[in-house]
Amino acid sequence: MFKKFVTTLGCSAALLFAADFQVGAYYPNWLQYSQFTPEDVRYDFLTDIHYGYFVPSEDGSSIANADENDNANFDALASLAKQKKVNLQVVVGGSGNEEAMKAVAMSEEARSAFAEAIKSFVDGNGVSSIEIDWMPAEEEEFAAHGALVSAVADAGVNVSVSVIGSVDAAKSYSSEALGKAANVMVMLTDQMSAEESTVKPNSDFAFAQEVLKAYADAGVSSAKLVPVVPLYGKTFLNAKGLGSSHEGTGSGNEGYLTYKELMTVFDTPDYQVTFDEATQSEVAVSSSETIVFNGIPSMKSLATFVKDNDFGGIALYDIAGDHKEPIVSLLVTVGQVLRPAIKYNAKKK
Template structure:
């Protein structure tokens, strides 16, 4: 290869890496219906992929909606994602289903039937693929997890197969060789600020996300597959006076949880002083009665910039119902402006 060809190859490789960060994934859990957020409320121009959570496995390898009341909403979601050119990925597993997944993966008879059932479910109900969501893994489960993921990739060649991982359980619970066969890997962080924390720390920040992604990559998972999951909620702590201060338990919200959209309403008043913590790259809001730690525009922009600079696959948000609808303060738009700047994110006028 001559010098010019080598230089061109390097340039094209750099462009390919930069172009890899083009996914904006939005999680849409079945319980969104109970907060009056429906498929019609999704701003489809802000996402490339919607992840529906969940369908759950039965002991015989069968599959069913986690909540049958959401079947009609799912049909609407299928129609609207197709209409808007957005991929629909269906989460399989989820909370409290790890025992069933383990039993299926352990059986040479059940596993192929399970894979076949997943394909049949998608064919009957719709969706472009699935995401394996096996929670509370241990190192002892690593072989079985890899076995199931490989079986899904091999058996669902006509569909997109992704995986969500939880590095907090330890990367020894995952085999990089299996994860590297997935279309992409969503990296779910843990809440860093809990009621057990004696002093207030950021719940999530661009620095902690970057550190987690580096740990996952160091374990052998390809960087160009990684999609960090950003939380679209803050956590409030009564009596706290900012980062590093003590608290007296949960503050306002639902047991201290506040959707980003609700935070924007709170911060319209002069009661809160909102600052950006450079050390953690996260936001902090302090009032006379409480402190709220959350991810805002500067921190989410920093995550998207990092993902783009490292040639990762994209950024995900959890969940779609919690973003603020106005583009100027939307975290989905903040991500999109970094990863998909060509999209028109301006709010459409109501007729």
């Protein structure tokens, strides 16, 4: 079984946080505005925390937090993760930072400077890994993406890569470059939007299995492949279920409801919640809207698939969306399959 070897360079010593499967969660810097703090993280249930987002300078010579107001939380998260022996991966790029990442990736000089800046950042902050999050679109961008990943890996940095959750995209990435990555984070979020004419799952786990197999078939070690799945659902006005038409977004924050919010919504008898076998996902239908989301059955299904096929684990996006009660928590659902030795009912100290 693949082991994740992590070097914590900030303390000038090699530390090994090993896990057969990753059970990870994303911690975006905007959580500061939702009153979720590093102290709220259930570290004992995690192997990895993915903190986002940092962004490079135009010439690649430095990186900085995209929201410097969150620097104190980042420092606290780094300290607690180290204390709890949880790998901290810092995500560079992400939504809204595509042009900055592209500019660096497309320039050989900037790639070299970026690799040096990343190495310096890791050495100075004691993080476990850097995750490159930039989704290329054109053929030349995929080539530049591979060169960027290789530059960072060749600088001696433990690097992970976010990739597009698509069968076609799996054929476009450089398998050589992805082979240098510690983890390949396969993004399987936001498959449904208001632009779609009919309702489909927001994260179709039957399709997820096809995507993971496509990356493995393209030459990426299955043990490096980690699906990233949402801890939120999407709502659609006046839809009557999967395959039906809709009239735009429904309830929630611009049509989004976190998983923990959904558990409150479903306390009422207004929604009929079912598990769709064909897509391995959940759907909830009321008189006014349809909600597509992932719950305990779908998460258990995907985790079992990951375990049975020796994929790398599962990461959840984002950590604040989970329910705190272990019997309802999706983090616990995944963990019970991938890390059954953990005591998930133990009270947090």
